[in-house]
Amino acid sequence: MSFSLAVLIPLFLVLFFNLPFYKVSGKIAIFIASLFCIIQAFSFFLPITANCPISQYFMLDFQCDGISRLMLLTTAIVAFSSLLVLYALEDTDRKQFNFVNLILLSLAGMNGLFFVRDIFSIYVFIEVIASTSYVLIAINKDKNSLEASFKYLVMSSVATVMMLSSIAILFLVAGSTDFVTISSMYQQYSGNTLVVVAIVLFIVGLFIKGGVMPFHGWLPDSYLAAPAPVSIYLAGIVTKTTGIYTLIRLFYSVFGFNTSIQSILLIFATISIVFGAFAAINQSNFKRMLAYSSISQVGYIVLGLGAGTTFGVAAAIFHLFNHSIFKSLLFVNSAALEKQVNVSDMNEMGGLASKMPITSTTSVIAFLSTAGIPPLSGFWSKLMIILALWTADLKVFAFIAIIASILTMTYFLIMQKKVFFGKLKEGFENIKEAPLAITFVSILLCAITVVVGIFFPFILNGLINSAVSF
């Protein structure tokens, strides 16, 4: 498969679905989009290097490396999970249809973002993802979702202004916006105040997009107000792609690292990890707790990047992959609870483990992985982050990362106790396990978490080392 097709196929599918003389139902659209996600996921294991004739016709100057391939795989898994949950939860044909179209447009934007090597094109594709996200969050058209979408729109616009200003400065200085030219300009003028201002503006813009503290204001409301399939998609991949992947890509492929950049990354990452975890402990709403947990875990990814070594970049990429999988799993669990119990306040739940054994077991696996318990996937990526910090002589930050894992354990234990363990709450006697599509997604994501953890040596060589050689 040519990697350019990963951008063109979703675009053509949207056009095909909306042909005036042919009506595609929501279910068929979900089926075709899911099939595309499966093909995209399997393309990770196939040689995809050359452009096909159709992409040559469009003159697409895309490039694909190990990080792009890993991101393609992650995106495909999360989008597939989101589509199956949509199939199980949404009973309106038109909503299903619109949702699939928006997901495909977002997928095209994301895949484009993974292949471009030009900072202005990065901005364009980030905007594609952001615009589809505004609509996806507001898709229910109730007060909360519209408010959350508007909040995201405002915050995202601020980020956009910052990124565009940064691009304008870099363009004026370098004379081009492609990675190679900017990289060589940066080596020459890295100490210049204007260039430093441009880079800081870009970083802050990406922090807003990625929901890093203290720029996270939009994130909990968006995850909470969005319908379950959208929450999975947003938490699983959107914020990771628009904010964190772009950050990794810019520092890995363009700017490189220096002490002042590393300090910015490390300070904001630490704030995000610690305050995100404390905020998560205080939440009673299941989805809001997961949102703050997400902010905390994103901090770990940025912390790994802040180590400023290729091993740190590899650790960050690996934690990004793992976090996308287990956070999607936790949001799928939340969708299962939303569907079966119709309650989101954890204080009103209790004893659901006996009634929903698959949801309960998979959520335990996901939380253990998030907390970094061996031999699950989250343990290895957190270990890599800590080792990267330790070898870069950033021992204080390594220590903070270890302590914060205890905080992660705390809020997830509180969640498990309130939701799944203890005495069954009155009125929940007739609760059943979630529909097949949801349990299937839970098992799939859980299996990935376990398999990646158990077969870590093979994953390290085949998946991570091929993305970032260290």
Added chain:
Amino acid sequence: MDSIYVHIILLSLIILFAIFAVSYARVIRGAILLGVVSMLVSISLFLLSSPLAGIFELSVCSGLITVIFVSVISLTIPPDDKQRKMNAISMVKKMTLLFLLVLVCGFSLYVLDSKNITFIPLMQNVQESIDTRDNIWNLRHVDLIGQALILLTGIFAVVVLFKKDTNKDKK
């Protein structure tokens, strides 16, 4: 016309009208004022030797977008006085935010100025004028795919957010 004062006056007017645009409680006035802002921006672009960018700004942002805004607002039911009072943010709050913004911008400029910025000379290929058609169709065609995606998203945004749900939509 190329005096620095003309640019300063234009930029000041742009900021002033932009503040007015977001300060008005009546959306239609805000939309018209945004059109004025775009018009001033297009004059500024014209004076900065970017006539094509100025024409795009004038025709699309100042013309087409303002017409669409005004048409859509005309189709909506205006809020009554009670709702308007509830929605309106007090002028004191707006002015406080504006004051804070000016303060932050002023401080940033002061810090930047104290750093004695060494301005880097522009690269030669930026100063050379590149044909706009060549730039769009041959150099930035990847971005055109992105623009097509944003356009389609806009269409779906209108369909999703403005079309009423009916019973026929059920499975």
